Amino acid sequence: MSDNTVELSGAERPLRIAVVGAGPSGCFIAGALRRSLPTARIVVIDRLPCPFGLVRYGVASDHQSTKNITRQFDRIFSREGVEFAGNVSVTTAAVNAEIQSGAGSVTLAELRDRVDAVVFATGLAADRALGVPGEGLPGVIGSGALTRVLNSHPDDADAIALTATLGDRVAIVGLGNVAVDIIRFLAKEAADFEGSDINDAALAAYHRAPVTRIDVFSRSAIELAKCDAQMIRELGQISGLVVSLHGDTATPLEQIEDRVQKSRVEALRELAQLAADAAGPRIELRLHFGAAPQEVLGEERVVGLRVALSAGGTQDYAVDSVVSAIGFGADAHSPDIGGTRADGGSCRVEPGLYRVGWLRRGPQGTIPENRADAVAVAAEIVADLESGAIPRADIAAEAPILPSRARALAVSYEDWLRVDRHECEHAATGRTRSKLPTTVQMLEVARQGATAA
Ligand SMILES: Cc1cc2nc3c(=O)[nH]c(=O)nc-3n(C[C@H](O)[C@H](O)[C@H](O)COP(=O)(O)OP(=O)(O)OC[C@H]3O[C@@H](n4cnc5c(N)ncnc54)[C@H](O)[C@@H]3O)c2cc1C
Known part of the structure; x- marks a missing residue:
């Protein structure tokens, strides 16, 4: 096996990795994995139709220079070949988070059957x-x-x-x-x-x-x-x-x-x-x-x-x-992926299943602190992939990462860029953008002009 491919039934296919959560930690780790595994398929999944987690929805609106970190995250999707699948929740049996109508979902078990490694970066958003x-x-x-x-x-x-x-x-x-x-x-x-x-x-x-x-x-x-x-x-x-x-x-x-x-x-x-x-x-x-x-x-x-x-x-x-x-803690959408959450412990729940960012370290630390965490966790994942510790998913190279049900409802990065442009072009006077306030409105704009999946 070369660094980036998997030998299965005599045929090689690129490695497949799913990152769950498109906040800073999800974006940083997707970027770090991309650098180590240039030909791997990497998809970042978020339950919302938009990326960037708390950068978009937590960082204060009058601190636009902090929010500008999203320009750096843009690059991983627009130039480095990382895929985005918004509007898709990853669920576990233990989490009965209400999935909004019109939103896609995939269970962790289904996802693990389709990729070699899953990294959770779902944060901790509930008020303590x-x-x-x-x-x-x-x-x-x-x-x-x-x-x-x-x-x-x-x-x-x-x-x-x-x-x-x-x-x-x-x-x-x-x-x-x-x-x-x-x-x-x-x-x-x-x-x-x-x-x-x-x-x-x-x-x-x-x-x-x-x-x-x-x-x-x-x-x-x-x-x-x-x-x-x-x-x-x-x-x-x-x-x-x-x-x-x-x-x-x-x-x-x-x-x-x-x-x-x-x-x-x-x-x-x-x-x-x-x-x-x-x-x-x-x-x-x-x-x-x-x-x-x-x-x-x-x-x-x-x-x-x-x-x-x-x-x-x-x-x-x-x-x-x-x-x-x-401070903050686990919210209804944050799946319990085994082991304790937010205990600052190992990123590896088991070979092939990892956690990073606030979900791993607890709700402390700035956006840049998630970068160092992501680099360290990416190194552990790459080491596990290279040592053969992770059982390979038996799936063909051309099979999509998401099952068809979730794929049909997913928002791609191009779809998100339509939302982004709309919000900036329709910004009220004196505003950098006016965010679309509901997922229904975001999905409507995301799908304008999109070709069917
Ligand atoms: C109010 C507030 C203000 C802040 N201001 C600053 C600041 O000014 N400067 C600074 O440096 N730091 C700031 N921080 C800290 C910073 O936001 C965090 O360090 C950072 O966002 C943590 O990143 P994360 O990716 O781990 O989690 P998050 O940013 O929370 O991202 C988690 C992502 O996972 C998604 N998700 C959750 N569950 C699921 C699921 N089941 N399936 C799919 N997707 C899911 C969420 O939609 C979200 O997009 C602030 C934090 C808060 C709460």
């Missing part, structure tokens, strides 16, 4: 629960749900009104970078979203009655907050935002050895010293450290948040809604 009484009350919102609405995720097309129900005073639990994305959304003026691809209906709904106070609760002391200094400095550019620090904030700079922690504390203290600009105070941002939520208060909807203080005792804050920004 707060785990305190009252969290089921109306007015408690996950940061993932909110950022999906702002990014026009088709699963949340009916939830646009969410931004109109936040009320006057919002609590955010957690102070990682996603929390800072939410602070920027709440605190910026509508005009500040020039050049973004924000969902305009959600933005307009919010700006009919924007918040006047944001309380952010971080259970750790100031130096251990999770956000990046750069993200904090960006808040300093928002006109009318007045910031104060509370609770466990007193650690002297000279006692902080870690450079990253020191820079974060400096950024937070500088932010709190900025006086309101000429426009005057518009929104108050209070950052509380050493403050862990204990109970969401209210009977019919949120009226407050009870917080345990590291200094002892509790304090109640009157708030109209609570946004949890404390």
Whole structure:
């Protein structure tokens, strides 16, 4: 056998690999596998009719330079011969995710019969629960749900009104970078979203009655907050935002050895010293450290948040809604492919079945961190292929990777490019694109002018 072909029943065929999930990890690993296996057939499958996962549906709409990583991912599909099959869910017996009508599906068992290796890169998209009484009350919102609405995720097309129900005073639990994305959304003026691809209906709904106070609760002391200094400095550019620090904030700079922690504390203290600009105070941002939520208060909807203080005792804050920004976990679409998920363990579930990215490492880390992970996992897969550890799928070279049922409904990369062009050409004034909000609309545009499969 050469590196890229399989000897079966006397005939050679190229290796066949399916990557499940077209987010950053799926795209990075497809690219890394392509470099090692230039003649292999590689297909990236996604349950949505579009690629790019959280780059499209998580990264904040006012951070377009971060979203530009998709240009790099474009190349693997347009120039490097990696195939895309959107609108196809990969399911396992353990996952009964609702498949939307008009969407294709293939079981993991069927897929494994048709390829030599399957790599799962399905991420972890569900909001982690707060785990305190009252969290089921109306007015408690996950940061993932909110950022999906702002990014026009088709699963949340009916939830646009969410931004109109936040009320006057919002609590955010957690102070990682996603929390800072939410602070920027709440605190910026509508005009500040020039050049973004924000969902305009959600933005307009919010700006009919924007918040006047944001309380952010971080259970750790100031130096251990999770956000990046750069993200904090960006808040300093928002006109009318007045910031104060509370609770466990007193650690002297000279006692902080870690450079990253020191820079974060400096950024937070500088932010709190900025006086309101000429426009005057518009929104108050209070950052509380050493403050862990204990109970969401209210009977019919949120009226407050009870917080345990590291200094002892509790304090109640009157708030109209609570946004949890404390991380992510497995969602209904994320198949359990065996072994524990998100434990940072081996990428190999068994020879021929692998996982990569957030699904393997847990919901931490930036987009570029998934590249290093993908390169390492690709090396393990190639080593398994070369050592003969993976039993070869007994399938002919010309057989399509997806069964006909799923293939008939799949969105190809060319189909996706029609959606991409449509969204950019129909962008509202001041927007880089206006995303099609439902899968039905995406599929309609994807199939315009497409020849039947
Ligand atoms: C709100 C938010 C904002 C962020 N902002 C930034 C930022 O500004 N900068 C930065 O560097 N990082 C940011 N990150 C982190 C970054 O998004 C992640 O590191 C990265 O997206 C993880 O990539 P992934 O491919 O593992 O998962 P994902 O991006 O979640 O991709 C998973 C893909 O799998 C698909 N899928 C799921 N289940 C199935 C199935 N059963 N069958 C087929 N397909 C399936 C999904 O549709 C999705 O396309 C942010 C994360 C979040 C949540």
